[in-house]
Amino acid sequence: MSSQRQGSPERRLRADRARQAADVIRQQVVGRAYPGGVLPDERFLAAEFSVSRNSIREALDLLREEGLIDRVPGVGTVVVTEKYAHGLNQLMGLAETLHEHGDVTNDVRALGVIKAPSSVAARLGSPDVVYVERLRRLNGLPLSLDLTYLALDVGEPLLGLDLENRDIFSLIEQTSGRSLGAASVTLEAVNADAHSAAVLEVPRGSALMVVERLSHFACGRPVDLEFIRMRGDRLTMRAELRRS
Known part of the structure; x- marks a missing residue:
């Protein structure tokens, strides 16, 4: 045969x-x-x-x-469970992406100026950064745990603003008067550790998608480095690709 x-x-x-x-x-x-x-x-x-x-x-x-x-x-x-498409082919915040599904709110778990780890400092060109950690919810449901590092001059104007109800991207553009242009993205799958599982309200070992995203101003300057843990049972990644 x-x-x-x-x-x-x-x-x-x-x-x-x-x-x-x-x-x-x-x-x-x-x-x-x-x-x-x-x-x-x-x-x-x-x-x-x-x-x-x-x-x-x-x-x-x-x-x-x-x-x-x-x-x-x-x-x-x-x-019995809704999943929400998160686009990868546009540089958008979670609230912008999921606006038609309801209200995205943020539990701000940490916020302040810190000394950047050397690899973060090298990528952002900033020895000190503003660190923001948020648990992001859609209509109250935990969807993602976002760890964000912002170049100091970009992040400091955000301190004291409404990070509970606004996307960081829109706040960056509002306070800086400059547009974000592009981002590099890495996506990988991991199992939820005990702490992440508790925060995201999923069983330990559940599938999570970890997105690493480095966003730049339109001029090319890197300003926002994020490590985002997304619930695999609630979010699906979607993009349109073209073969050139």
Whole structure:
């Protein structure tokens, strides 16, 4: 039997088929494609994906384990957890990104001028920085834990301003009279440590996305370095990429 035949769709394991279906169904759930948050029945989904009902049951079990859906007697399989798309192709604060979903507020956990760690000082070109630590909520739900380092001359004017209800980006532009231009972003997945889990109100070991973002003024000067822990069960990252 040829290697091509061995890898053909007809001979794949049921677990592989279930995972394939789960990925597409997850995207549909996040995109709010199911009216009223109720998924089609197993027979319809099995026909949609050309798999057995057992494969669909396994796919739904995967999404149930993620906390995304659940089975409700007399109703069917329903969406029980909303996920929110966070765009990566625009330089925007969380409140700007999620404004249509409700109110973003911030618990300011730390704020003040500190001596920058050497790597932070090198990236911001500032030996002293303003450090801001915020727990960010959407309609009261904890979404992310943001650790922000600001170049001193940029961060000091923010001290005493409304950091509980405003994005730092908009405050930087307001106080400096200058526009932010671009940012470099690194994204990786980690498991929540005990402290992060407690702050974000998730079980220890839960999936978190850690975003490192260095933002610049339009002139190219770096001014804002952030390390953001985002809940993987509530946020999904989205971007549009072009091949040039």
